[in-house]
Structures are given as structure tokens and as C-alpha cells.
Amino acid sequence: MSPKMQNNPRPSLLYRMFDSDAGYKFRSSPITVLAGVVAVLMIGAAILAPLIAPFDPFNKASIDLMNSLTPPAWQQGGNPAFLLGTDDQGRDLLSAILYGTRTSVMVGAISVLLAVTAGIFLGLIAGYFGGIVDALVMRIVDIQMTFPAIMVALMIDGVSRTLLPRDRHDDLAIFVIILAMALSIWPQVARTVRASTMVERGREYVQAAQVIGRGPWVIMARHVLPNVMGPVLVIATINLGVAILGEATLSFLGVGIPASEPSLGTLIRIGNNFIFSGERWMLIYPGLTLALLVLSVNLLGDWMRDVLDPKLR
Amino acid sequence: MIRFVLQRLVQAATVLIVVALLAFVMFRYAGDPVAQMVSQDTTFEDRAALREAMGLNDPLPVQFAEFVVRVVHGNFGLSYQMGQPVAGLLADRLPASIELSLVAFSIALLVGVPMGVYAGLRPNGWISRLFLIVSLAGISLPTFFIGIMLILVFGVELSIFPTFGRGETVDLGGWTTGLLTFSGWHSIILPAITLGLFQMTFIMRLVRAEMLEVLRTDYIKFARARGIDNGRINFRYALRNTLVPVMTIAGLQLGSIIAFGIVTESVFQWPGIGLLFLQAISTVDIPVMSTYLLLVAVIFVSINLIVDILYFLVDPRLRISDKR
Numbered sequence: 168m169s170p171k172m173q174n175n176p177r178p179s180l181l182y183r184m185f186d187s188d189a190g191y192k193f194r195s196s197p198i199t200v201l202a203g204v205v206a207v208l209m210i211g212a213a214i215l216a217p218l219i220a221p222f223d224p225f226n227k228a229s230i231d232l233m234n235s236l237t238p239p240a241w242q243q244g245g246n247p248a249f250l251l252g253t254d255d256q257g258r259d260l261l262s263a264i265l266y267g268t269r270t271s272v273m274v275g276a277i278s279v280l281l282a283v284t285a286g287i288f289l290g291l292i293a294g295y296f297g298g299i300v301d302a303l304v305m306r307i308v309d310i311q312m313t314f315p316a317i318m319v320a321l322m323i324d325g326v327s328r329t330l331l332p333r334d335r336h337d338d339l340a341i342f343v344i345i346l347a348m349a350l351s352i353w354p355q356v357a358r359t360v361r362a363s364t365m366v367e368r369g370r371e372y373v374q375a376a377q378v379i380g381r382g383p384w385v386i387m388a389r390h391v392l393p394n395v396m397g398p399v400l401v402i403a404t405i406n407l408g409v410a411i412l413g414e415a416t417l418s419f420l421g422v423g424i425p426a427s428e429p430s431l432g433t434l435i436r437i438g439n440n441f442i443f444s445g446e447r448w449m450l451i452y453p454g455l456t457l458a459l460l461v462l463s464v465n466l467l468g469d470w471m472r473d474v475l476d477p478k479l480r
Numbered sequence: 481m482i483r484f485v486l487q488r489l490v491q492a493a494t495v496l497i498v499v500a501l502l503a504f505v506m507f508r509y510a511g512d513p514v515a516q517m518v519s520q521d522t523t524f525e526d527r528a529a530l531r532e533a534m535g536l537n538d539p540l541p542v543q544f545a546e547f548v549v550r551v552v553h554g555n556f557g558l559s560y561q562m563g564q565p566v567a568g569l570l571a572d573r574l575p576a577s578i579e580l581s582l583v584a585f586s587i588a589l590l591v592g593v594p595m596g597v598y599a600g601l602r603p604n605g606w607i608s609r610l611f612l613i614v615s616l617a618g619i620s621l622p623t624f625f626i627g628i629m630l631i632l633v634f635g636v637e638l639s640i641f642p643t644f645g646r647g648e649t650v651d652l653g654g655w656t657t658g659l660l661t662f663s664g665w666h667s668i669i670l671p672a673i674t675l676g677l678f679q680m681t682f683i684m685r686l687v688r689a690e691m692l693e694v695l696r697t698d699y700i701k702f703a704r705a706r707g708i709d710n711g712r713i714n715f716r717y718a719l720r721n722t723l724v725p726v727m728t729i730a731g732l733q734l735g736s737i738i739a740f741g742i743v744t745e746s747v748f749q750w751p752g753i754g755l756l757f758l759q760a761i762s763t764v765d766i767p768v769m770s771t772y773l774l775l776v777a778v779i780f781v782s783i784n785l786i787v788d789i790l791y792f793l794v795d796p797r798l799r800i801s802d803k804r
Contacts, residue, residue, distance in 0.1 A: 310495050314780060315739040322502075325761045325769050329506050412622050419624045420746055422761055439628055439747075443636060450632075454625045462620040469616075 202466035209460050213268035221262055254437060254449050263434060264456050270430040271457070274341065275411035278348035282410075283403050285349070286356025291387045291395075293357065294364025305361070308354040316351035317413055323347040324422045337425045344423050348410045356402055363395040405468040408461045415457055431457040488788050492781040499777035503770035504547045551774065557767040559760075566771045570753055575655050576646055577752030580744070581737050583659075583672040588679035589730065595680075596687025597719060603692060611684060618681030623740045627674040627747035634670060642667045644749035671748040675740060679733055686729055690722035724791075731787035735780050 212219060253259055293304040311319065327343045367373060368391070376386045417423035418432030419439075426433055431453050438450030550556075556566040599608040635643035647663030649656040658664025694700065695718055703713050742754035749755065753772060760768035 306491070306494070309491060310498065314776075315736040317743075318735075318739040318776065321739075321742065321757075321761070322773060325773075326502070326506060328761060328764050329766055329769070408620070415622055416624060416743055419622075420743065420758055422758070435625065435628070442628065442632060447632070450628065454628070458621050458625060461622070462617065465616065465620045 196470065199466060199470040202463040202470075205459060206463040206467055209268060209456075209463070210272055212265060213272045216262075216265040216269045219265065221259055223262065260448060260452060263429060264431070264453055267429050267431045267434050267453060268456060268460065270341075270424060270428065271411050271414060271432070271460070274345055274348070274414045274424070274430065275407050278345045278410045278414075279352060279403050279407050281345065281349035282352035282406065283356050283399060286353040287360050287392070287395075287399060289353070290357040290360025291364055291391065294361040295368055295383060295387050295391065297365075301361070304357060308358055311351075311354045312358075316348070316409060317416055319351040320344070320347035320413055320417055321420075321422065323350060324417065328422075337427070340423065340425055341428075344414055344417060347417070348413050351413070352406045352410065355406070356399060359398045359402055360395050363398060364391055367391045367394050401468065401471045404464065404471050408464040408468060411457070411464070412461055431460075484792075485789060488785055492785050495781050496777055499773055500548060500551065501544070503551075503774050504544050506766050506770045556771040556774075559765055559768050562765075566767045569756065569768065570771060570775060572656075573751060573753045573756050575657060576750060577738075577741055577745070577754060579646075579657065579659060580668060580671055580675060580750060580752060581734070581741055583668050584674075584676035584741075584744075585679065585730075585734065585737055587672055587676040588683055591676075592680040592683030593687055593726070596684040597691060597714070599684065599688040600691025600695065600722075601714060603688075608688075611688075615681035615684055618677050623674060623678060623743045624747050626677055627671070627744055630670045630674055631747070641670050643670075646750060671744050671750055674747065675737060675744040678740065679730070679737060682733060683726065683730055686726055687722055690725055691718060694718045694721050728787055728791050731783060731790065734783050738776060738779060 217223070254263065289304050293301040314322075324343055324347055327339075364387075373386060373390055376390050381390075414423060414430060415432030415435070418430050419436045421436060424430040424433050426437060429437065434453035435450060435457065438446075438448075438453060441447070441449050554567050556570075558564065559566050559569055562569065595611050599611045602608050630641075631643045634641045642663070645667060646658045647665075647667035648661040649658045649664060650660045658668060700713060700718055703717055738754075741752065742758060744750065745752045745754040746758055753775070756768060757772040759765070760772065
């Protein structure tokens with residue numbers, strides 16, 4: 168960090184966020200606090216899955232087919248070693264859910280990160296330079312926003328299947344999904360960033376920077392970017408939920424993450440095969456995990472939208 | 481307004497050309513079209529001749545033009561998987577999807593609008609709060625999970641609804657409908673609720689927000705001051721003005737009904753085009769995939785265009801400001 172930044176009397180973004188309306192609204196809304204706690208716990212457990220999961224679901228040596236289809240520990244026939252029961256291959260469901268949440272959160276976070284990076288870059292240059300760059304970027308955004316995100320993702324998956332050899336597709340599936348989700352989210356980011364950049368471009372501080380001879384890229388990165396980040400944070404949070412749901416939907420449809428390294432959607436897909444035979448736990452617990460995760464992320468997104476960007480409401 | 485419509489038309493044409501290009505690239509480069517048509521022991525010379533006859537050696541723009549001409553004539557090729565013309569396969573499946581979408585959309589409107597009006601009129605009532613919580617759940621729960629839960633509760637546990645298929649259908653000269661038989665209606669209820677739930681919560685939130693806004697305006701206060709009774713104010717004056725944005729957004733949401741139709745059709749094994757598309761993806765049946773993409777693009781683009789134009793027709797204020 169440069170000395171100039173330290174001399175800046177304005178407190179950091181984090182401090183301002185918690186000292187402002189946002190902090191107050193967060194503390195005063197029990198549902199938001201609960202959602203925050205749940206989200207942090209779930210994402211934390213997902214990241215730490217290899218440390219806290221009782222079994223390693225990818226280690227074939229630890230799986231015993233004799234343990235398959237054990238019900239949850241509190242039901243008749245349950246085994247205390249497998250708290251939420253096991254699947255048809257004898258994998259511990261709790262461990263599978265922890266690892267699955269990890270895959271889901273990771274795919275969601277990386278795709279949102281990619282989308283935000285691309286969206287900020289294209290939105291900044293579209294808003295700052297205007298003219299033909301703007302027209303080009305915005306036409307692409309308009310065209311892509313004609314289609315719902317899940318549709319774009321399905322199309323990309325379909326195209327990738329035709330272009331990649333079939334045996335390679337499973338290995339690359341996770342990257343295809345990340346790319347598909349990122350591609351379906353970036354237009355929203357680009358659109359918002361462009362709109363705020365166009366406002367900021369006319370402000371005096373930008374003109375001052377231009378007058379002292381700073382180049383357009385420096386102005387965009389150092390001066391405009393910090394001032395357009397608020398709405399981007401909101402969109403990123405809301406779309407984290409969207410991306411997690413999108414990945415789960417694709418995996419459920421069988422065009423997402425393969426069953427060898429299941430995400431929550433894949434687990435629900437597997438559980439759905441047992442819907443008529445009574446082994447409900449394989450369906451219900453991954454489903455509830457997914458619902459709780461997305462619900463808490465959405466609640467956090469709602470709170471952020473309320474305090475950071477009332478225009479988006 | 482004419483400028484606006486022209487602009488939209490150009491944009492719509494661009495979308496269609498891009499999707500057609502995508503479909504063409506899939507058609508042309510994913511696998512060898514000749515290899516799909518000949519048997520193992522066709523000689524190399526015969527293959528080359530067929531390649532020439534099919535125009536695969538022509539310059540690419542010519543090939544693309546020919547592809548577009550074929551598509552416009554309704555010739556989408558044969559399904560690799562089923563060996564039948566793709567156009568026929570889609571036409572067989574289309575009625576099931578359209579009926580499901582329409583019933584789902586009707587449920588969303590018929591339930592969502594009254595819920596929204598109620599929540600808008602009594603923003604602090606406990607029923608309104610309940611509606612809001614339910615709507616947040618409706619947005620957060622994935623469509624497929626709602627479908628599975630409905631199957632589990634109403635199909636498996638209570639067994640009062642069928643869990644797959646569309647029941648008995650009646651053939652009306654090429655249009656098979658399930659809406660004329662009891663088992664058809666019986667089968668469509670769960671999938672339609674699944675598909676409509678997200679739209680319903682969405683419409684409800686929108687109507688509520690619009691109602692809250694309209695009820696604050698001067699003309700409503702004036703109407704109250706005149707002593708017009710509440711029912712008349714709420715429904716004749718307030719609700720009417722909320723319906724303009726609701727119509728626009730709801731129209732645009734038809735697109736996501738089609739998208740999530742794929743999910744619903746997969747959960748309920750509903751024999752529509754979405755299920756066909758999913759099967760085509762997993763078997764890499766390129767003609768079916770590319771035709772579906774084209775069809776969906778045409779539907780989306782038409783819906784967007786109609787909604788844009790409808791906006792002008794419904795809201796006179798836009799036309800007046802345009803003339804100035």
C-alpha cells in the first residue's frame with residue numbers, strides 16, 4: 168500500500184461498511200444475523216471438509232459396500248458411525264455432503280469471481296470510453312440477457328459436449344460449468360458498472376485526474392473503480408446464490424459435475440433415484456443443505472441490497 | 481416509437497443470426513456429417529463424392545447460407561439417435577411443453593396477483609409477512625427440489641397425484657392435448673405448480689411493490705378525499721396502474737418458464753421438448769440440440785419483441801412523450 172493511501176483520512180471500505188447503516192441494519196435484523204452465521208458456518212465447514220469430515224468419500228479404500236444404504240443414526244438399523252446414513256455405495260452421507268458443499272461453494276465462488284472480473288473490466292471500458300466500445304459491449308450484454316442464465320449454461324454445456332471428446336468431458340466438466348455460470352452472470356455486472364462509470368466519468372475528481380495527466384487505465388483502476396464497487400458487491404452476493412443454484416440444477420439434470428466427485432446437485436440427483444424405495448435420507452439431507460445455503464446467501468444479499476444500493480430494489 | 485421498434489428488430493435479427501451461426505458450427509464441426517450418414521464399408525472415393533454432393537467443400541459462407549435456407553424451409557436434418565426428421569420430433573413434443581407452460585403461467589398469475597394485492601394493501605399484516613417469507617423460500621429453493629418434494633409428499637406418501645407423464649391425451653388433428661381428460665389435468669397439477677412457483681413469488685413481490693407505490697400517489701389520496709369507496713379505489717384505480725409493469729416483467733419471465741420447463745420436464749418425465757433437449761445433450765444428438773436452440777431463440781426473441789411493443793400500446797404516457 169502506498170504512503171498516499173495511508174495518509175488518506177477516509178477509513179477503509181470494511182470499516183465504513185460496519186460503521187454505517189449497514190452495520191446497524193445487520194445487527195438489528197435477527198434474521199440477517201442468523202443467515203450470516205449459518206452462511207459462515209456452512210462455507211467454513213465446506214472449506215474445512217477434508218479436516219472435519221468423518222470419512223474421505225473419494226478414497227475407495229474407506230468405502231465398504233457392506234455399509235451401503237445404512238439409514239441415519241437415529242433411525243432403526245442406523246449406525247452411529249454414519250450420522251446421516253450412507254448411499255448405495257456405502258459412502259458416508261455426511262462426509263459426501265461436506266465435500267459436496269465444498270464443490271458447490273467453490274464452483275459458485277469461482278464463477279462469480281470470473282464474472283465480476285470480466286464484468287468490471289468490460290463495464291469500465293464501455294462506460295469510460297463510450298462510443299463504439301460501449302456500443303459493442305452493450306449489444307453483447309443485451310443479446311445475452313435475452314436468455315435466462317440457466318439456458319445459457321445449458322447451451323454452453325451442450326456445445327462443449329459436441330466439441331470435446333466424450334471421455335475427456337467428465338474431467339473438464341467442472342471447468343465447463345464454471346465457465347458457463349460465469350458467462351451467464353457477467354452481463355449484469357458489466358451493465359451496472361457501465362452505468363455507474365458513466366456517472367463517475369463526469370465528476371470533478373476524474374476531470375482533475377485527467378488534467379494532471381493520468382492515463383485512462385490508471386484513472387479507471389485507481390479512481391473510478393473504488394467508487395463503483397458498492398453495487399458490484401451486491402450483485403456478486405446475489406449471484407453467488409444464483410451460481411450455486413445453477414450448478415446444482417445442471418448437476419441434477421446430469422449435465423454438470425459427474426458422480427465421481429459429487430456436488431450437492433449431483434448428490435440430490437443420486438438420491439432422487441431412491442425416491443420410490445424409501446431411502447429418503449439420500450435425497451432430503453443434500454436438498455436441505457442446498458436450500459439452507461442458498462437461502463442464507465440470498466438473505467445476506469437482500470441485506471446488502473437494502474443498505475448498499477437502494478436503486479437496485 | 482418506430483425508431484425504437486426498428487432498433488429492437490435489428491437486435492432480434494442479430495440474436496437469431498448468432499444462434500443460427502452457433503447451430504451451424506455445431507452441425508458442421510462436431511463430428512463428421514458424412515460419417516453419420518454412411519456405413520463402415522463405404523469407400524474413401526464414395527465418401528469424397530458424397531462430401532462434394534452435400535456441398536461440404538463449398539466456401540463456408542455458402543455453406544452457412546445453404547444451412548439457413550434449409551432451416552427456413554423447415555428441414556432440420558435427421559436425429560442421430562432416432563433416425564427421424566427433427567422437425568417432426570419437436571412438433572410431436574411441442575404441445576406438451578406449451579400446455580405445461582401455459583397452465584404454470586396461469587397459476588402464477590391467478591395466485592400471485594391476488595397475493596401481491598393483499599400484501600400491498602396490508603403491508604404490516606401477519607398474512608402479508610407470511611407471504612413474503614414464503615416468497616423468499618420460493619426464490620431460494622431450487623425448482624427441481626420443489627418438484628421432488630411435491631412428488632415425495634403428494635405422489636409417494638399420499639399417492640393422490642401421478643408422479644410422471646402427462647396422463648391420457650386426445651389427438652386434435654396433430655395437437656395432442658391432455659387438457660380434455662381427467663387424468664391429463666390430474667397429471668399436470670404437480671408439474672405446473674413446480675414450474676409456476678418461482679414466477680408466482682416473483683409476480684407477488686412485484687405487484688406488492690407496485691401497489692405500495694401507487695397507493696402513495698396523489699390521485700389515490702384525491703380519490704379517497706372524494707369519498708370513493710375503498711374497493712373501487714383499490715381495484716379500479718390502483719390495481720389497474722400496477723398492471724402495466726407487471727405485464728411487461730411477467731411477459732419477459734415467460735422466457736424463464738421455458739428455461740425451467742427443462743428442469744420440470746426432467747423431474748416429472750414430462751414428454752415435452754425440454755426433456756427431448758436434455759436427452760439430446762446426453763447422447764450428443766447434434767441436429768436435435770441445434771434445432772432446439774434455434775427454436776428457443778425464435779421464441780425468446782419473439783416474446784421480447786412483443787413485450788417491448790406491448791409496452792407502448794398499453795401505456796399511453798410513453799406514446800405522448802415520444803411525440804414531443
